[in-house]
Amino acid sequence: MQLASGVDLQLADLSNKLIYSAMAVYLIAMFAHMFEWTFGSKGAVAVRSAEQATLAATVAAANEPAKAAKQVTVTVASANGGTTTLTRTALADAGATVVTSGRGEAEEVDGPGAAGSSEKGDLAGRIAVSLTVLGAVLHVAAVVTRGLSVMRWPWGNMYEFSCAFGFTMVAAYLGLLVAKKKVRWLGLPVMVAVLLILGLAVSVLYTDSEQLVPALHSYWLAIHVSTAIICGGAFYAAFVATLLYLAKDRFDQRMAAGLTSGPLGTSASIWQRLPAAGTLDKLSYRINAMVFPLWTFTIIAGAIWAEAAWGKYWEWDPKETWSFITWVAYAAYLHARATAGWKGRKAAYLALLAFACWLFNFYGVNIFVTGKHSYAGVG
Amino acid sequence: MSDTRTRPPEPPEDIADAEAERLSSAPAESDGPTGIGVLGWFRWMWRQLTSMRVALILLFMLSLAAIPGSLIPQTSQNAFKVDTWKGTHKALTPIYEKLQLFDVYSSVWFSAIYILLFVSLAGCIIPRTWQFVGVLRAKPPAAPRNLTRMPVYAAWQSDADAEAVNRAAYQRLKKRGFRAHLGNSAVAAEKGYLREVGNLLFHFSLFALLAGFAWASLASGQGGKLVIVGQGYSNTMTQLDDFSGSAFYTSNDLDTFGFKLDGFTATYQTSGDQMGTAREYAAHIRYWKGADDTKLTKGDIQVNHPLEIGGSKVFLIGHGYAPVVTVKNAKGETVYTGPTAFLPQDGNLTSTGVIKVNDYGDKDGKKTQLGFQGYFLPTAPVNFDQTGPISLFPAAAEPMLVLTAWAGDLGTDSGLPQNVYQLNTTHLTQLKQDGDIARARLKPGQGWTLPNGYGTVSFDGYQEWASFTVSHRPGNAVALTGAVCAILGLIGSLFVQRRRIWVRATTTPDGRTLVEVAGLARSESAKIAEELADLAVDLQDDAPATEGEPAASDEAPASDEPSGPTSPADPNSKE
Ligand code: HEM
Numbered sequence: 016m017q018l019a020s021g022v023d024l025q026l027a028d029l030s031n032k033l034i035y036s037a038m039a040v041y042l043i044a045m046f047a048h049m050f051e052w053t054f055g056s057k058g059a060v061a062v063r064s065a066e067q068a069t070l071a072a073t074v075a076a077a078n079e080p081a082k083a084a085k086q087v088t089v090t091v092a093s094a095n096g097g098t099t100t101l102t103r104t105a106l107a108d109a110g111a112t113v114v115t116s117g118r119g120e121a122e123e124v125d126g127p128g129a130a131g132s133s134e135k136g137d138l139a140g141r142i143a144v145s146l147t148v149l150g151a152v153l154h155v156a157a158v159v160t161r162g163l164s165v166m167r168w169p170w171g172n173m174y175e176f177s178c179a180f181g182f183t184m185v186a187a188y189l190g191l192l193v194a195k196k197k198v199r200w201l202g203l204p205v206m207v208a209v210l211l212i213l214g215l216a217v218s219v220l221y222t223d224s225e226q227l228v229p230a231l232h233s234y235w236l237a238i239h240v241s242t243a244i245i246c247g248g249a250f251y252a253a254f255v256a257t258l259l260y261l262a263k264d265r266f267d268q269r270m271a272a273g274l275t276s277g278p279l280g281t282s283a284s285i286w287q288r289l290p291a292a293g294t295l296d297k298l299s300y301r302i303n304a305m306v307f308p309l310w311t312f313t314i315i316a317g318a319i320w321a322e323a324a325w326g327k328y329w330e331w332d333p334k335e336t337w338s339f340i341t342w343v344a345y346a347a348y349l350h351a352r353a354t355a356g357w358k359g360r361k362a363a364y365l366a367l368l369a370f371a372c373w374l375f376n377f378y379g380v381n382i383f384v385t386g387k388h389s390y391a392g393v394g
Numbered sequence: 395m396s397d398t399r400t401r402p403p404e405p406p407e408d409i410a411d412a413e414a415e416r417l418s419s420a421p422a423e424s425d426g427p428t429g430i431g432v433l434g435w436f437r438w439m440w441r442q443l444t445s446m447r448v449a450l451i452l453l454f455m456l457s458l459a460a461i462p463g464s465l466i467p468q469t470s471q472n473a474f475k476v477d478t479w480k481g482t483h484k485a486l487t488p489i490y491e492k493l494q495l496f497d498v499y500s501s502v503w504f505s506a507i508y509i510l511l512f513v514s515l516a517g518c519i520i521p522r523t524w525q526f527v528g529v530l531r532a533k534p535p536a537a538p539r540n541l542t543r544m545p546v547y548a549a550w551q552s553d554a555d556a557e558a559v560n561r562a563a564y565q566r567l568k569k570r571g572f573r574a575h576l577g578n579s580a581v582a583a584e585k586g587y588l589r590e591v592g593n594l595l596f597h598f599s600l601f602a603l604l605a606g607f608a609w610a611s612l613a614s615g616q617g618g619k620l621v622i623v624g625q626g627y628s629n630t631m632t633q634l635d636d637f638s639g640s641a642f643y644t645s646n647d648l649d650t651f652g653f654k655l656d657g658f659t660a661t662y663q664t665s666g667d668q669m670g671t672a673r674e675y676a677a678h679i680r681y682w683k684g685a686d687d688t689k690l691t692k693g694d695i696q697v698n699h700p701l702e703i704g705g706s707k708v709f710l711i712g713h714g715y716a717p718v719v720t721v722k723n724a725k726g727e728t729v730y731t732g733p734t735a736f737l738p739q740d741g742n743l744t745s746t747g748v749i750k751v752n753d754y755g756d757k758d759g760k761k762t763q764l765g766f767q768g769y770f771l772p773t774a775p776v777n778f779d780q781t782g783p784i785s786l787f788p789a790a791a792e793p794m795l796v797l798t799a800w801a802g803d804l805g806t807d808s809g810l811p812q813n814v815y816q817l818n819t820t821h822l823t824q825l826k827q828d829g830d831i832a833r834a835r836l837k838p839g840q841g842w843t844l845p846n847g848y849g850t851v852s853f854d855g856y857q858e859w860a861s862f863t864v865s866h867r868p869g870n871a872v873a874l875t876g877a878v879c880a881i882l883g884l885i886g887s888l889f890v891q892r893r894r895i896w897v898r899a900t901t902t903p904d905g906r907t908l909v910e911v912a913g914l915a916r917s918e919s920a921k922i923a924e925e926l927a928d929l930a931v932d933l934q935d936d937a938p939a940t941e942g943e944p945a946a947s948d949e950a951p952a953s954d955e956p957s958g959p960t961s962p963a964d965p966n967s968k969e
Pocket residue numbers: 343345346349350353417418419420421443444445446449453511512514515516518519593597600887888
């Protein structure tokens with residue numbers, strides 16, 4: 016008999032403390048975002064998108080040396096009739112303008128974000144983002160120390176998996192901010208989601224830091240599970256965007272019908288500060304479309320691993336089955352987007368359904384259904 | 395579905411315009427029967443089946459249909475669980491059986507859905523491929539009459555010669571990797587064909603995946619074998635414990651090889667709330683291929699690391715203990731000796747098994763048989779009167795063998811196959827001592843004198859055993875290739891943007907040149923505007939914009955405006 020290599024209990028303990036600290040910081044960040052939204056509702060909503068503001072600035076700057084440069088302006092008509100304008104400046108000898116033609120219909124405008132025009136709101140938002148960064152640092156430290164405590168990849172059970180995929184979601188959100196995308200409005204839903212994920216993880220799914228069962232001794236653990244984690248975080252983000260799209264679209268319909276409040280009696284100012292419905296829709300499509308090939312890869316990697324571990328790459332084990340169901344559901348969503356008559360809300364409902372399958376695959380299958388994927392360490 | 399090759403040479407303009415705006419070979423949705431009679435209806439049904447809408451519905455149904463199999467126990471995975479379920483749900487069982495709910499993934503209705511889906515896929519993908527080949531052979535679709543209707547548009551006035559501008563635009567688009575065609579007075583260009591290629595590749599790969607599955611289920615077989623350390627195995631029907639084959643891989647087709655199990659390593663968690671959980675298993679073997687069993691190669695088989703030997707893969711599935719027991723008859727002759735595999739019952743490897751002694755003479759030399767029923771505890775507690783025999787830990791720290799004995803007729807001579815892990819006690823009587831069931835708790839090296847002069851049993855020690863699955867599965871490579879192609883195709887299909895750009899420079903009636911550029915892409919892509927702007931900027935070299943508003947309106951550059959002189963050809967044109 017040999018003894019399995021041990022567990023560094025101090026590190027494991029540190030990891031737990033870090034997770035709780037990260038949760039506390041995320042919680043404060045969530046409140047800061049709430050303040051941002053509250054303050055933002057006080058100021059008037061400037062219905063001019065930041066994108067257009069920067070565009071105006073570009074045009075102004077380009078106009079300065081107008082005599083030396085040429086401008087080319089291209090009008091882009093979006094599917095719902097709105098237009099945006101792009102300007103390019105070409106250096107040439109004589110000044111000239113190029114005039115464009117648009118469809119001249121109502122523009123679809125992105126809202127200014129949660130803080131609206133309120134400075135206090137903006138400050139609260141900035142504080143929230145700083146706190147989110149701090150929380151993310153603590154969070155990633157927790158994941159790393161957990162891994163170091165057993166010297167293996169820190170996603171061997173559902174608790175570890177939840178911590179890791181909660182982090183990828185926050186990281187994706189911060190990544191978008193770093194890339195100068197105007198997504199601070201995502202802060203509140205992301206904080207709520209990560210607190211839910213971690214809350215479930217520490218309360219229901221917790222297991223002590225341990226070595227792995229032989230079935231998980233494989234480099235496929237690093238490949239298959241880490242891509243699954245990335246998919247999880249991204250599907251979650253797309254889900255949030257889809258929900259907001261549906262709500263904003265409903266809000267637009269209500270506005271068109273002459274109502275003054277948002278769905279469920281919410282204040283109109285909340286919805287006006289969000290990006291346009293079309294933008295949200297496009298965002299959720301883009302994320303889902305980006306993730307779909309990775310999800311396909313995750314399933315295939317899982318099948319290859321199953322072949323190595325159990326001798327058959329596909330056995331309709333409940334986890335495999337639900338991954339397949341999720342995959343088909345997302346494929347149906349992508350099909351729907353390409354089929355006339357299924358765009359917009361109908362496709363969005365399919366996206367929600369597909370995400371529900373994903374959620375059930377992660378939580379439901381591990382907790383309620385027994386199969387070979389019994390790594391959960393719960394129950 | 396329209397086919398470009400057979401398109402009339404000069405299509406009506408609105409059809410041509412519609413063609414120009416189609417950026418996918420996805421079939422157009424159509425309603426209503428085409429033609430009359432049975433053939434018409436058949437055509438209509440076929441068209442429905444191969445439409446995107448029905449594909450969508452079938453996909454949706456496929457995911458719905460997969461659900462019950464994940465919630466109801468399936469025969470193919472765990473027949474034992476199915477039987478237990480049937481035992482507790484007497485009323486539902488016949489209904490479930492009728493609905494094939496215990497074999498969802500091979501059921502008629504599940505098969506029907508995916509077969510329909512694949513028929514639909516074939517019906518969709520083959521015409522699309524032809525159509526796409528046609529697209530590749532034809533020129534990019536000509537510029538629509540009214541370019542201002544395109545989603546992205548720019549225009550300016552210039553003094554350059556219109557023909558020269560068109561030629562320059564043609565060159566620039568070619569340089570940008572577009573497939574371009576210089577028409578009479580306009581350039582049509584298209585890029586991003588890889589999107590369609592990817593899409594077709596993806597859908598074709600689904601067939602490869604299906605073919606891989608089909609091949610595997612028609613030509614694979616697998617068997618199970620339990621081997622005690624120190625013993626060998628050769629891959630034949632007689633040596634396998636069980637075998638399930640398929641149409642093209644029967645027990646006669648077994649790959650010829652064999653191996654000897656030299657040792658087994660197992661490590662376990664020794665503390666914490668997962669104490670006793672296995673951490674590592676490894677079977678150490680020497681194997682041979684073909685008929686020559688003298689050329690041995692060393693190898694290790696671990697969970698996750700099967701060993702491929704001569705067309706089959708050998709997987710490590712489980713392991714357990716085999717107590718080594720020697721039974722002597724009353725005369726002191728050894729009638730049975732060796733290890734007997736016991737089967738684990740729980741995570742701590744509390745194991746049960748039977749030892750059958752066929753050739754046993756009782757003290758009078760009369761032929762009788764002996765059977766032992768026993769528990770092997772790798773780590774026995776000090777006392778288990780309350781709990782019954784259970785092991786505390788899976789490793790053999792405190793091994794103990796608990797035995798009861800039976801004498802009489804084992805039933806092994808009847809010729810009927812017997813379960814080696816069960817005693818058939820119909821013709822056996824249990825040995826008693828002092829009115830109680832005779833029972834022994836033996837540590838290694840200890841012996842037990844059976845009551846009524848039946849002889850002695852000694853517990854010499856234990857061996858470990860490992861169980862293996864020997865699996866022959868062709869078609870994996872096909873399925874894997876299909877899967878890899880599917881991902882590559884998806885990446886092309888989702889990330890490549892197919893787009894068209896048209897440039898039309900025309901001489902306006904006032905003698906100047908109107909340059910119009912327009913672009914079309916799917917709504918999800920935003921890059922087309924930037925691409926068009928870049929092109930427009932580039933074109934400034936060839937067609938410098940002059941002051942003044944261009945004459946672009948919702949109408950095509952009209953010929954009903956007053957005409958004027960045409961500018962001379964641009965000498966700087968990059969022809
Ligand atoms: C076996 C089931 C199928 C799966 C898993 C599947 C999956 C997909 C996926 C994920 C896409 C998105 C890729 C993209 O947007 O380019 C797609 C696109 C597409 N699929 Fe399928 N598909 C299946 C069957 C079919 C069938 C039966 C048809 C025809 C009736 C079909 C026709 C199309 C078309 C035309 C597109 C591209 C639409 C466009 O131009 O964007 N597919 N499919």
